[in-house]
Amino acid sequence: MSFDPERVTTVTFDSYSTLVDVEAAERALADRVADPEPVSRLWRSRSLAYTFVANQIDAYQPFYEMNRDALQYALDAHGADVTIEERDEILAVYHELDVFDDVRDGLAALTDAGYDCYVVSNGNPEMLASMVEHAGIGDLLEDTVSADEVETFKPAAELYRHAAARTGTPIDEIVHVTAGWFDVLGASHAGMQSAWVDRKATPWEPFAGDPDLTIGDFHDLVDALPA
Numbered sequence: 001m002s003f004d005p006e007r008v009t010t011v012t013f014d015s016y017s018t019l020v021d022v023e024a025a026e027r028a029l030a031d032r033v034a035d036p037e038p039v040s041r042l043w044r045s046r047s048l049a050y051t052f053v054a055n056q057i058d059a060y061q062p063f064y065e066m067n068r069d070a071l072q073y074a075l076d077a078h079g080a081d082v083t084i085e086e087r088d089e090i091l092a093v094y095h096e097l098d099v100f101d102d103v104r105d106g107l108a109a110l111t112d113a114g115y116d117c118y119v120v121s122n123g124n125p126e127m128l129a130s131m132v133e134h135a136g137i138g139d140l141l142e143d144t145v146s147a148d149e150v151e152t153f154k155p156a157a158e159l160y161r162h163a164a165a166r167t168g169t170p171i172d173e174i175v176h177v178t179a180g181w182f183d184v185l186g187a188s189h190a191g192m193q194s195a196w197v198d199r200k201a202t203p204w205e206p207f208a209g210d211p212d213l214t215i216g217d218f219h220d221l222v223d224a225l226p227a
Contacts, residue, residue, distance in 0.1 A: 003212040009169055010116045010175075012145075012177065012192070013177045014119075014176070015121035015131055019119070020098060022094075024097050028093040046073050047066055050069060051063070051066055052182075055152060055153050063122045064094070097135075102219055103137065104135075104136065107137055115225065116142045118163070120144075120176065121146060123146060125144070128144040145162070154183050155187075156186065160176065164192070178196065178197060194211045194213070197215055197221075199216060199217060
């Protein structure tokens with residue numbers, strides 16, 4: 001499928017790895033574990049895996065708790081000697097992640113062009129509120145939509161359809177912008193157009209279809225949509 005910019009009236013954005021950089025979590029680990037990179041990678045991958053499994057076995061819990069359990073597993077798997085208090089200090093970095101350089105200018109340009117911008121995220125409402133505040137983008141967003149509202153994580157179609165209803169937009173008039181391959185596929189499956197943010201020039205996952213649009217940053221998205 002090719003991208004149809006003329007259909008778009010609303011733009012939804014993923015949060016973690018799309019608006020804000022989760023690699024700050026690795027820096028938080030660096031003060032407490034000898035080799036933070038593999039711990040960070042396992043933490044992130046387990047966090048996502050838990051959400052995928054939770055959808056299938058009705059084991060929902062707020063994403064902050066999923067993230068906590070994934071971090072605990074990653075620390076245990078690497079034999080890290082970290083107290084519960086230290087673990088929670090590492091986890092708290094998710095409230096203060098750095099926003100990518102292109103995000104604010106991109107959101108501002110889209111808002112000026114007349115597009116309604118929303119966040120649609122696995123993050124629970126408290127996480128999203130702190131993310132938006134720390135990133136300083138609250139004035140550029142209509143609202144945030146959390147998986148917590150339907151107790152179902154991405155890439156389940158239910159969350160994207162709920163987001164469309166919350167925005168008051170026909171689902172085929174939304175483009176969902178995300179760095180997550182599974183999020184691209186989930187949005188497309190639910191009926192949105194999808195834009196994959198590939199800031200690191202990584203290969204696309206070779207199954208289940210392609211993004212409608214691939215962009216290097218938010219400036220590319222602005223260029224792809226009519227003013």
